[in-house]
Amino acid sequence: MFKDQIGKLSNKVKNVVERGAVKKFAEAIGDLHPIYFDEDTGRLSRYKNNIAPPTFPRIFDYGVISDLNLPSKGLIHGEQTFHYVRPLVVEEEIYCYFKVKKYFEKKGNFGEMGFMILENYGEDLGGKTIFSSTSTIVISEAVRKVITR
């Protein structure tokens, strides 16, 4: 039922790697290393600034694909990947968008399961991709029935 969404792209949204957000995120994942928040540690590092943890891009706004209606409940996060060209640096601006990479259905223990792979991208001002990430989302038959209703 989501097959017609494959290949669709969202609009691009400007995001800032906010200093406070990085600290709060690092704290929430139990990784409060000074490289993420202490200004001296950042300045003296090879990055000349603080950096963000690898899973930080979860908090960015990736825009919307207007007719992609994913349910807000009942989704299962099956797999997740991140790919980096370099770590994200605090205070930099990143332009984010996402794409419906794949959708397929497969018989499983809970009936016909839907698998959607979304790919997120983050670019610098010059359009160079700094990171990408994929999320595999599993949508059970029961949940899909609710959406169609």
Place this chain on the structure above:
Amino acid sequence: MSTVAELQVGNVLKEIHLEPVSRLDLIKYAGASGDFNPIHTIDEEAKKAGLPGIIAHGMWTMGNLAQLFTEYYEEGFIQDYSIRFKGMVFLHDVITLKAILKEKQENKLRFNVQAINQEGNEVLKGEVLYHQY
């Protein structure tokens, strides 16, 4: 091990034992990440979804697991990080984070990483490709 450069295939990074998962951990992660799916914080919502109780965000565990590499920030960075969520993490679970170096080719180090619970069950497994400068 003090540096990544000294690691040999088969070596492990020092494992980390997390404190038992608390509701506050998950409330904090919800706030910091913006993922307010109520199955992670509100008992009734978790029960409505057919779960015995609230479960941790998969991304909370994946976020925690990456800390095994943080101290090596001057030597390189995580170029690729891929995870499969294998099992649910419940309140009071005690999670152990592990990484073992599987392969080393020039400046690329491939680690197998996993998070296991107090029963020894794998809740999350995957790979880190570490790019050494």
